[in-house]
Structures are given as structure tokens and as C-alpha cells.
Amino acid sequence: MMPQDIPENYSLKNLFLLRIASLLHDIGKVNEEHFYNHAKRGKEFLKNVRSNQRWVEELGDLIGEHHYSLHLSKDNNVKKKDLLWSLIIGDRASSRIDKADRLICSNFEFVIELRSPFSSYTEHLDIANLRNYEKNLKDCIRNLLGKCSTIQEIHETLFKFPYSNELKKLVCIFRKVPSETRFPFNDHSLWSHVRLTTILAEAVFLSSHGCKGFNVLKVNLNIEKFIGDSWRLREIHGKLKSFHEFLNDFFEKMYFTHRVHGFKYCFSPVINILIPDIALARLFNGSxxxxxxxxxxxxxxxxxxxxxxxxxxxxxxxxxxxxxxxxxxxxxxxxxxxxxxxxxxxxxxxxxxxxxxxxxxxxxxLQKDKGETLPQSIKPVFTASGDELSREQLCRICCISPATRGTEYEDKVCERCYEKFLKGVRGIVLDDISDELGNIAIVQLVSQENLLKILTGERTLKECIGDERWKIPWSPSRANEITSYIRSVYEEVWRDLKNTLKNIPQKYHLKCKVEISDIPSYLKSKRKLLVALRVQNLKFPTFVNAEENGNAIELEICSLTEDDIKLIEENTSDLSSFTIVADGEEINISAERKSEKERVNLERVFLLYLDYKGLLGIIPGSCVIDFVKIVERKINVHSIPWVSIEYWVTKRKEPLYGILRKAIRRLTVQNGEQ
The missing domain is CATH 1.10.1240 (Methyltransferase, Methionine Synthase (B12-binding Domains); Chain A, domain 1)
Incomplete structure (x- = not known):
């Protein structure tokens, strides 16, 4: 059946089923038992929503089977498989984009842990709360559908621009319930995931099958590039680029084209309400x-x-x-x-x-401190209008979600919120000397780059802040007090870190190239060649960048130890060439120049360390724990294998640890100033 011949009611009903299935596809999955019983639980949520039991069964089956590959589906119904395929792709793509955002949301100047320290929360939602959640969700959907007599009205009510009251209720419900991987304290809520899933599932469905009721014809979209199984960290940027290209392609073919024709049912209202919430959900939770x-x-x-x-x-x-x-x-x-x-x-x-x-x-x-005493010497924070910020506002400001209100974490959350605010976004709060400064909580707006210059005396406090930010009439003595305070806070940490890093062995990097004609056919791809390099007799797997240039592949092998260099020198004394062995076959590699030592940029590493300690107001999580143990001399540097990023992603489930390693490597300078 051609897309233009699809009956309008058929198309709109399927699209509505797909949207509701996307919104509910992770419903109630808070433990393993719920996961394996998901189809049954999905149908329980939909009971009494409508009198049409067949509709409930169809929707429940979609929700229950979306975890599995399409070929494992027990139902050969073509219509159902179309919907299931769209939901499966939408869910997988949404999850991987979530993961990619978490992995690359660092600019390598400092590492930001996107999740709260409280994200280690593992308790399941108790049954009473879960039942209450189910009831609220049922009531919300039943009230929504009770007001609508046609599929068109449901579409307008649920997805109209910008927000309907029913949609707001759904937002509140979804933000309160955890799922099997998205706990309440994570920056990526279940709600943001299901909304992105809804977008992608609808995009796949409409682009593949068309929908007369929405005046959308079948178009060809390349979705395989970002839905493939291989999502290693090295490929994340490429995957996201493919995803962006897919969105551009989709908008160009379906959104902008049909919007100008004035069709009543087009994709634009869905995009307008779904996409922004992904950003706002992250902002809401502090990312x-x-x-x-x-x-x-x-x-x-x-x-x-x-x-x-x-x-x-x-x-x-x-x-x-x-x-x-x-x-x-x-x-x-x-x-x-x-x-x-x-x-x-x-x-x-x-x-x-x-x-x-x-x-x-x-x-x-820079607001005036009223001097009220709060637990643990935490002082109140005030807005520009002089109103004290509530606990809820502070939770919104910081990285903890308001979902913790009323739980055992509330006091900790509020304490952390106050502390984080008092440390400033990128500055230092000098509340310890606020009495000498006229009861004003001074927020030191010193950038990261200028912090060490104050410590070393290269620049004054006023020079670092800048005239436009020199808001308070500080006397020279007060400025000196502030500078002394900064030095007293950081000097000991800096000295300890600097001495510790001196004991870290020097690393080397080697630039070389491989003639493509010399590479066995089964290793022609860069990816396979990199794997071959990593299985060599190097002490630890290395960071390898590869670029194809003409008839050769240029390689840069980074973070080699002296032992690694010695192993390579066994083949050649001047490092002009060396040989690796892959599956019994030798590959000759010629080096364009000798290896050079990498020098650690102590200033950058110092900022990373302060980042972890919370002295810059941004606290990474457990991903940097090994690095910090080394800095604090709790373990020997040689006891930590600086393994490849892929290892940490797949084995340790700590991808941001790999990002930290990559960040430190990128922050080193060749023959630079130590």
C-alpha cells in the first residue's frame, strides 16, 4: 500500500499508539524482576484507561517487547512490527545519545562529573510509592483520553504547543519515579529519555511509512549510522555527528517542507515541545x-x-x-x-x-549576608532582590534534583547546595573573613587561568578580577587579606601536588606511518590496525591516533613508557622503523622522527585536582579516584595501569575515568615548560 493511500484513521491511530508506547516504554522498571515482567506490568498500567481492551493489549505488547530484537518478536503482524521497529530504534538511539552526551560533556580543560555523588543510590522504589505512581499515571491518562473523542483531538491535547496541563502532569509523574538505570539524582531523567525516544520513534515511523493524516510522505533517512552496535568512546563524536546529520535531514525533509504548506498535522508541534525539555531537564538537575x-x-x-x-x-x-x-x-x-x-x-x-x-x-x-546562623556554620544565600533562596531553589541551582525533598538525603542535599553556592560557579567565597569586610560574603571571581598567577604573585587580585567586576570598594589592605587567604587555602595543596607529580615517570610519544600496501588485507581498516597495535608487547595499551593520508596511515602513539620505547628499540636503534606482529603476520612501520618526551603541564593538572577537591566549585565523581589516590600518595603511581579508554568503558563501567586520562594526556605539552 502506498503511503498516500493509507487511511487517515489507521495512520493516526498507529502514530498515537507509538507515542504513548514511547512515553511509557520504561515504566516502573526499577529492578530486575520488573524488567522481566515488563509486558504484564505495562498492561496493568493501562487497565481502565479506555474500554477498548484490544487497544490496551496492543500497547502493552509494544511496551513489553521493545527490549528485544525485532526478529525475536512472536507476532508476525506487519503493522505491529512496524510500530515495534520504530520504538526499538527510537529507544536505542535515545539511550546511546544520552550516553554520548555524558561521555563528551567535558571540554578537556576540566572534567565535570555529570551525576551527583548521590547517584550511587540503589534502593528500589517501595511498593506503596510505586502503586501511588501507577494510580496517578492512570488517572492522568484516563482524564486525558476522557476529554477526547477522536485521535486528532488526542494529538492536539497531548502534543499541542507549547504545553498542555496534562503534559505538565506527566512531567511531574515521570520526574518522581526511577527506572532501572535512571535514578532520581541523575541529570538525565527518565522523562528526558522517553521524550527523546518519542521524537526518534516518530521520526522513524513517519519517514519509513508516511502518514496521510500528517501530510507526510515516505522519505529515505539514514538511521543506521548512529544506531549501530559499536559505540566506543573514540567513535562517540562521529556517532553524534551522524545523529545531527540525521536530524538535519529529517527536519529538512519533513519539518520545514511541510510547515510552509500550512498543514494542520505536521511534525513541528512535537519538535517544539519535546526537544527543548531535554535541555531544560538537564539544566533543572544542574548539568x-x-x-x-x-x-x-x-x-x-x-x-x-x-x-x-x-x-x-x-x-x-x-x-x-x-x-x-x-x-x-x-x-x-x-x-x-x-x-x-x-x-x-x-x-x-x-x-x-x-x-x-x-x-x-x-x-x-554579592548580596549582603544577614548573619543568621544555620547548621554547620552555613550561611543563608540571597537573591539580587534580597530574598533568601529556598531549599528548593538551591537544589535547582546545584547538581541535586529536587526529587530528594522529603527523603533522608534532604539535609545533605541542602548542605551541599549551600556549600556549592558559597564556593561560586567558578570562584571562591571568602566567608571566613566576611566580618572584616563589612559582613559581605565576598565572592572571588577569579578565573582558573589566573589562580596560579595570584599564588605566585605574578598578578594582583584586582588585575585578575578585572575593573568591570571590581564591584566592592576594597582597600589595599582588604585586597591583601583576600590574596593571603587564597594562598593559605591553595598553597599547601599546590606544593604537595607538585612534589608528587615530579615522581611520575616521563611519557613519550612517537609519530610514524604505515604504508597501506604493507598492511595485510584483513587489517586494512584503521580500527583493526589500532587493535593490532594494542596487542603488542607494550607494557600498557597506548593511545593511538590514526589519520589516512594518501597511500599511508599516519599514526601518533602516545603515552609510551621508557620500557615501551626499549621494546621498540630492540628492532631498531634510531626508531626510524619498527615491526609489529598481528596474527602471525609482520607489519613494518617507519617512524618519521624520533620520540619526544611529554612534559606534564602542572598548572592544568593542578586545576583538575582542585576540581576534584571542590575548591573550584565543580566536583567530579568516582571516575578520578585513582588519580587522586596517586596525588594524595595513598598508592604508588606504578600500581595503576593507564589502560585504554575502551577497557574502562566496557570493563569498569566508568567511562569518565577514560575521559580524565584523555584530558590529562591532551593537557600535556611537548617540550613545554614544567
Whole structure:
């Protein structure tokens, strides 16, 4: 049957089933038992939603079978397989994009742990809360469907722009329940996952089958490039690029094309309400860089209306008084503007919003301290208007979700929120000497780059802050007090770190190339060649970058130890060439120049260490624990194998540890100043 011949009711009903299945596909999966009994539980959630029991059965089966490959489905119904295939792809792609965002959300200047330390929470949702969650969800859906007599009305009610009351209720419900991998304290909530799944599942369904009711014909979209099984860290950037290309292709063929024709049912309302929430959910839970990345990625598609709505919703999110958006907003958007030519008004609006929140941030950080005593000497924080920030507002500001309110973690959350705020976004709060400074909580707006210059005396405090930020009339004596305070806080840490790093052995890197004609046919791909390099007699697996250039593949082998170099020198004394063995076959590699020592950039590593200690207000998680143990001299550096990123991703389940290793490697300088 051709797409244009599909009956309207048939198409819209299937699309509605797919949307609801996408929204509910992870429902209630909080432990292993729930996972294996998922189809049954999915149907329980849908009981009494509508009188049409067949509709409930179809939806329950979709939810229950989406975990499995399509060929394992017991049902040969073509219509059901179409829907199931769309849901499977949407779910897999959404999960992998979530994972990719977590892995690459570091700019390698400092490492940010996207999850809260409390994300190790492993207790399951108790049965009473789960039943209450089920009841609320049923009531919400039943009320939604009870008001609608046709599929078209359901579509308009649930997915109309910008938000319906029913959709807001669903948001509240989903933010309260954990799933098997997304606990309440994670920055990526279950809600953001199911919304992205909804987008992708609908995109696959519409692009593959068309939908007359939505005036969308079948189009060819390349979805295999970002849905493949191989998602190693080295391939993440390429995968996300493919995903972006897919979105661009989809919007170009389905969104912009059909919007201009004025069709009533098009994809635009779905995009307008689903995509922004991914960014806002991350911002809501404190992942500022993830939120910024999402806003940058999707902003060209929003249009003026949705862009203004984002501004309004951000204001509402922080009660119009405070935002935790970092001061990297404008530079990020400037870079994006240079790379992508999109509507000038969009860019101007983004800059205006970011500047507005930055001004609010700076004012809030310099408010008068009223002096009230709080537990553990934590002082209250006030907004620019003089109102004390509530616990809920502080939880929104920091990396802990308000989902912890009313739990055993509430006091810890609030304590951490106060502490993190008092340390500033990228600065230091000198509350210990606030009495000498006229009862003002001084927030030291010192950038990371200038921190060491203050410690070494290269620059003064005023020079580092800048005239435009020198808000308070500090006397020279007060400025000296602040400088002394900074030195007293950091000097001991810096000295210990510097002495420790001196004991870390030097690393080497080697640039070389391999003639493609010399590579066995089964190792022609760069990926297989890298694997061959890694299985050699090197002491530890190494970081290898490979670029194809003409008839040769150029390699840069990094982080080689002296023992590694000695092993290579067994084949040649001048490192002009060496041989590796892969599956019994030799491959000759010629080096273009001798190896050079890599010198550790202590300033950058110092900032990473301070990052972990929380002295910069950004605290990474357990992924850096081995590095910190070395720095604190609790273990010997030689006891930690600096293994490849892939090993940590697949074996240790700590991908950000690999990012830290890669960050440290990239932050080294060749023949640089130690």
C-alpha cells in the first residue's frame, strides 16, 4: 500500500499508539524482576484507561517487547512490527545519545562529573510509592483520553504547543519515579529519555511509512549510522555527528517542507515541545554544560516563539531571580554561529538571555549576608532582590534534583547546595573573613587561568578580577587579606601536588606511518590496525591516533613508557622503523622522527585536582579516584595501569575515568615548560 493511500484513521491511530508506547516504554522498571515482567506490568498500567481492551493489549505488547530484537518478536503482524521497529530504534538511539552526551560533556580543560555523588543510590522504589505512581499515571491518562473523542483531538491535547496541563502532569509523574538505570539524582531523567525516544520513534515511523493524516510522505533517512552496535568512546563524536546529520535531514525533509504548506498535522508541534525539555531537564538537575550543548544543538530549529518560551521557562525555573548558567554561554554560541549559518535573531536572543542571567548571577553572588546562623556554620544565600533562596531553589541551582525533598538525603542535599553556592560557579567565597569586610560574603571571581598567577604573585587580585567586576570598594589592605587567604587555602595543596607529580615517570610519544600496501588485507581498516597495535608487547595499551593520508596511515602513539620505547628499540636503534606482529603476520612501520618526551603541564593538572577537591566549585565523581589516590600518595603511581579508554568503558563501567586520562594526556605539552 502506498503511503498516500493509507487511511487517515489507521495512520493516526498507529502514530498515537507509538507515542504513548514511547512515553511509557520504561515504566516502573526499577529492578530486575520488573524488567522481566515488563509486558504484564505495562498492561496493568493501562487497565481502565479506555474500554477498548484490544487497544490496551496492543500497547502493552509494544511496551513489553521493545527490549528485544525485532526478529525475536512472536507476532508476525506487519503493522505491529512496524510500530515495534520504530520504538526499538527510537529507544536505542535515545539511550546511546544520552550516553554520548555524558561521555563528551567535558571540554578537556576540566572534567565535570555529570551525576551527583548521590547517584550511587540503589534502593528500589517501595511498593506503596510505586502503586501511588501507577494510580496517578492512570488517572492522568484516563482524564486525558476522557476529554477526547477522536485521535486528532488526542494529538492536539497531548502534543499541542507549547504545553498542555496534562503534559505538565506527566512531567511531574515521570520526574518522581526511577527506572532501572535512571535514578532520581541523575541529570538525565527518565522523562528526558522517553521524550527523546518519542521524537526518534516518530521520526522513524513517519519517514519509513508516511502518514496521510500528517501530510507526510515516505522519505529515505539514514538511521543506521548512529544506531549501530559499536559505540566506543573514540567513535562517540562521529556517532553524534551522524545523529545531527540525521536530524538535519529529517527536519529538512519533513519539518520545514511541510510547515510552509500550512498543514494542520505536521511534525513541528512535537519538535517544539519535546526537544527543548531535554535541555531544560538537564539544566533543572544542574548539568549546565549538557544543557548548554543541547540548547546550542537544537536552537536553530526552535523558531522565534519557542526561543522566547525557553527564556520565559528559564526565568520561571529560577523564579526570575537566579541562574546557574556559566559564563561560557556567549562564547559557545559565538562559536556555533561561526560554524552554522542560522537565523540572526535566534543568535541575538541567545546572547541577550545569557547576558541577562549572567548579570543576575553576579548580583546574587554579592548580596549582603544577614548573619543568621544555620547548621554547620552555613550561611543563608540571597537573591539580587534580597530574598533568601529556598531549599528548593538551591537544589535547582546545584547538581541535586529536587526529587530528594522529603527523603533522608534532604539535609545533605541542602548542605551541599549551600556549600556549592558559597564556593561560586567558578570562584571562591571568602566567608571566613566576611566580618572584616563589612559582613559581605565576598565572592572571588577569579578565573582558573589566573589562580596560579595570584599564588605566585605574578598578578594582583584586582588585575585578575578585572575593573568591570571590581564591584566592592576594597582597600589595599582588604585586597591583601583576600590574596593571603587564597594562598593559605591553595598553597599547601599546590606544593604537595607538585612534589608528587615530579615522581611520575616521563611519557613519550612517537609519530610514524604505515604504508597501506604493507598492511595485510584483513587489517586494512584503521580500527583493526589500532587493535593490532594494542596487542603488542607494550607494557600498557597506548593511545593511538590514526589519520589516512594518501597511500599511508599516519599514526601518533602516545603515552609510551621508557620500557615501551626499549621494546621498540630492540628492532631498531634510531626508531626510524619498527615491526609489529598481528596474527602471525609482520607489519613494518617507519617512524618519521624520533620520540619526544611529554612534559606534564602542572598548572592544568593542578586545576583538575582542585576540581576534584571542590575548591573550584565543580566536583567530579568516582571516575578520578585513582588519580587522586596517586596525588594524595595513598598508592604508588606504578600500581595503576593507564589502560585504554575502551577497557574502562566496557570493563569498569566508568567511562569518565577514560575521559580524565584523555584530558590529562591532551593537557600535556611537548617540550613545554614544567
Amino acid at each position: 549546565q554544560l549538557a544543557a548548554i550543548d543541547s540548547l546550542i544543538l537544537y536552537f536553530p530549529y526552535f523558531g522565534d516563539n519557542i526561543a522566547n518560551e525557553i527564556s520565559d521557562r528559564l526565568s520561571e525555573l529560577f523564579n526570575g531571580s537566579f541562574s546557574d548558567i556559566l559564563d561560557i554561554l556567549s562564547p559557545s554560541f559565538t562559536l556555533y554561529k561561526e560554524e552554522c549559518n542560522f537565523n540572526e535573531s535566534h543568535y541575538n536572543l541567545v546572547v541577550e538571555v545569557s547576558e541577562r542571567f549572567r548579570r543576575i548571577l553576579e548580583k546574587a553572588m
